Amino acid sequence: MGVEAYADRMDRPDVDRVDTPGEPDTPNAALRRFRPENAGLEATTRTEADAYIAAHAAGHPWLRAIAHASPEARSVLVSLVRGHGHAVERHEGGVTPAQTDARVRRLEDPAIGADADRRPGRDAYRAGKTHGCGDYATRIADPDAFAVCFTRGVEHPRTRDAFAKPAGPGLAPPSPVRIQLDVLLGPDGHRYCDGHRLKPVHEDGRDVAKTHRSNWITDHEKHDHGIMPEPESIRLRPDDFKGSVVEFHFRLNRDKTGWEIATMYVEPPKPHRDSR
Amino acid sequence: MTDRFWEAHPDARYATLLRIIETYCHAEVYNDMFDDLKEAVRLAGHEPVFDVFKAELRRAIERPGELPEGALDDSAQYPDPSDADFLVRLWRDLYPHEAVPALRPD
Numbered sequence: 001m002g003v004e005a006y007a008d009r010m011d012r013p014d015v016d017r018v019d020t021p022g023e024p025d026t027p028n029a030a031l032r033r034f035r036p037e038n039a040g041l042e043a044t045t046r047t048e049a050d051a052y053i054a055a056h057a058a059g060h061p062w063l064r065a066i067a068h069a070s071p072e073a074r075s076v077l078v079s080l081v082r083g084h085g086h087a088v089e090r091h092e093g094g095v096t097p098a099q100t101d102a103r104v105r106r107l108e109d110p111a112i113g114a115d116a117d118r119r120p121g122r123d124a125y126r127a128g129k130t131h132g133c134g135d136y137a138t139r140i141a142d143p144d145a146f147a148v149c150f151t152r153g154v155e156h157p158r159t160r161d162a163f164a165k166p167a168g169p170g171l172a173p174p175s176p177v178r179i180q181l182d183v184l185l186g187p188d189g190h191r192y193c194d195g196h197r198l199k200p201v202h203e204d205g206r207d208v209a210k211t212h213r214s215n216w217i218t219d220h221e222k223h224d225h226g227i228m229p230e231p232e233s234i235r236l237r238p239d240d241f242k243g244s245v246v247e248f249h250f251r252l253n254r255d256k257t258g259w260e261i262a263t264m265y266v267e268p269p270k271p272h273r274d275s276r
Numbered sequence: 277m278t279d280r281f282w283e284a285h286p287d288a289r290y291a292t293l294l295r296i297i298e299t300y301c302h303a304e305v306y307n308d309m310f311d312d313l314k315e316a317v318r319l320a321g322h323e324p325v326f327d328v329f330k331a332e333l334r335r336a337i338e339r340p341g342e343l344p345e346g347a348l349d350d351s352a353q354y355p356d357p358s359d360a361d362f363l364v365r366l367w368r369d370l371y372p373h374e375a376v377p378a379l380r381p382d
Binding site: 086090123125126129131132133134135169170171172173174175176178206208210211213214247249250251252262263265 | 280282283295296298299300302303304305306307308309312315316319322323325326353354355356357358
């Protein structure tokens with residue numbers, strides 16, 4: 001049986017979410033409660049969201065993915081895209097499985113919209129800096145599910161505490177907030193996640209795959225496609241995301257008056273040590 | 277759920293170091309946030325936490341075996357060959373006019 005489209009459950013109460021006392025919440029209710037100003041973002045009406053998507057979709061494939069989301073989710077996601085963070089561009093369903101694979105193996109940044117412009121190590125926003133990625137690249141492969149995860153995440157008490165921290169240049173941002181995926185999307189939230197993990201490379205009992213990838217990037221730049229073997233990946237399927245955590249990072253918003261979400265991504269559980 | 281050392285043991289030695297590293301230096305945010313960390317340590321008087329951060333960074337370089345195994349990579353997802361390489365790079369980038377702390381024998 002395939003995964004139920006998240007759009008088909010928007011008005012159904014999520015009765016089994018973990019650690020969420022009170023009346024069961026529906027995804028649509030979560031989206032309607034969202035107040036962008038509470039997340040350091042500018043408000044975007046449905047009309048403005050659709051106009052923004054129409055005006056900017058060329059060269060921004062994540063906006064083409066958002067265009068298929070529910071109207072409430074489109075407003076949330078466009079507010080997020082217009083902000084300072086990169087969660088949508090790198091971790092939402094507009095990113096394809098081929099792109100999470102290329103990101104984790106070759107450090108190709110999915111936030112570079114045009115396929116032809118992506119290069120190993122090239123960062124969409126920081127010219128001259130090598131794009132960063134850990135040993136996994138993940139996405140929430142449904143724009144409605146991504147938007148609900150975001151809105152429930154930013155209204156979580158721990159995230160509210162983070163947003164309340166005094167903001168300004170030179171002040172430390174709030175520490176990252178890590179929330180179980182099943183708190184935000186319910187016990188089957190993992191079904192909307194996928195991605196890739198860098199295949200381990202063991203030397204002296206340690207996994208040095210990220211170091212090898214970094215060396216491969218350097219080699220690739222020096223030798224016109226390089227002589228080192230290209231890093232390999234392991235596909236992460238939805239079941240690999242059972243027990244995962246959603247991590248929220250914070251940074252100053254565009255006005256430098258408050259915090260906003262720098263990025264939000266799903267961190268899968270670590271593989272067992274003997275399989276690393 | 278995968279716990280972070282700094283979350284599970286917020287008052288332990290190295291919790292501040294690991295928390296600040298995850299905030300500014302995790303691979304997903306490093307390019308956007310590292311310049312902010314440079315500015316923050318330059319203005320350390322604004323936030324005493326950066327004094328604790330520096331003291332713990334110094335100690336972690338001097339005594340690399342004290343860091344909980346795997347905790348630094350969990351927080352940073354760094355590309356360097358080892359914890360020690362990452363920490364020395366961090367020191368050089370943040371405190372370029374100060375000598376790298378020397379390794380201390382056990």
